[in-house]
Amino acid sequence: MTKQSRVAVITGSNRGLGYAIAKKLGQTQGIQVIVTSRGEVEGRVAQEKLAQEGVSADYHSLDVTNEESVQAFTAWLKQMYGKVDILINNAGVNPTRQIEESSVLTVKLETMLSTFATNALAVARISQALIGLMKEQNYGRIVNISTEMASLTATPNDNYPLAPSYRLSKLGLNGVTVILAKELQETNILVNAYSPGWMQTDMGGENAPFTPEEGAETAVYLATLPEGGAQGKFFAEMRKSGGAIELNW
Template sequence: MTADQNPNEQTHAHTTAGTAADGRTIALVTGANKGIGYEIAVGLGALGWSVGVGARDDGRREAAVRRLTEDGVDAFGVPLDVTDDASVAAAARLIEERAGRLDVLVNNAGVTGAAPQEPTRVALDTVRTAVETNVIGVIRVTNALLPLLRRSASPRIVNMSSTVGSLTRQTTPGAETGPISAAYAASKTFLNAVTVQYAKELRDTGILINAGCPGYCATDLNGFRGVRTPQQGAAVAIRLASLPDGGPTGAFYDDEGVVPW
């Protein structure tokens, strides 16, 4: 399968690949205590997977795990601040002790950053914060968990991006690209570029890594102004997380298919 094919057309072969003795695929979703991340955990749990709920806030994380468990999901909490080296290292140790490997990593945690974000007005700290979480955080978590992913028979990495990071769309007259943003949008462009570089390095390893856009969902990230539900936004991540062996890698998707870089 090539990167220009639509993963929506593929079967969820990964639901039976790379599983533990009890038949469960092991996944970790960062920023999973609410919004799109929580719905990704719901969707992966519905596949019969064991899902780690990565989140900084102890109370929200425990509440999310409780809700998921009550709904029949094999969920477990993973204390995780993607901007903190020690926190990420501890999360990797927790997963290794619990499962011995990781099959799927969904890098969902992200921030929009404060206003204003016009490049002539944006505070440098706003840009730093967006890049630290949305880009460096993804690299930090991915690298810490790669040893565990390499132990999987069918490892998958999904980076939650946004079409506002598409330079093609940003430079297409009349295209809907959201507000001018030198922090959030630029950080997603950076994340897309990093995703491509990972795919190039890992191409011969069996690890599939792709970027996915959930669309403009109503979450606290945007003050609930979005027009899609978090459940709708989670769909692309669930598809990319469950790609079959030989599926695409180093590509960018939304619900309609391939997004141009």
């Protein structure tokens, strides 16, 4: 890594979309990728796989739902790199396949709470920990992985499952995105969200129409925005839309 390299942290990047984002960013000139995961074994396997594909990635364990883990990761990041330029908030859960998730009248409230803690509160936690490093150099790109299912404008007429825990957690994530963008609007720290589409991952299943690599395209676009780029926006998956198309919140 050179002093000019951008340091990119991708949460939950040992597999699926997170891995695809790490690979694409790592193949982008001037970006040093840091892979993270809760389990170190899985993370080290991903790091080695990236190396075999020509991407030199660093690794550190990170559980975004755990304050001690976030603080330990932040301390390591400061010691090793002294900065962070890009944060991709990819780590998340989706309990939609549980039968209780077919209705807001049957959903288990403990599932709703735990999903919200991972998909929304954890993004606020890691943002609190790392944005200070971005402010020091007045540069940052934060990309939050959301879903079209979290568009309040589209929800009344969409054809997606009701999925109350997942939808509400991603609504919370969208709220974090908008509030952070508002707070940081006078800086060169750009915060946006996007929907990667239905992908062939463990979460999406093998019948999904998009690959993780296709889903990663918008993340790379938003992670490398120029100064004065989009701030506080919600984007669709680029392959589906043919470009960076904004969605309604």
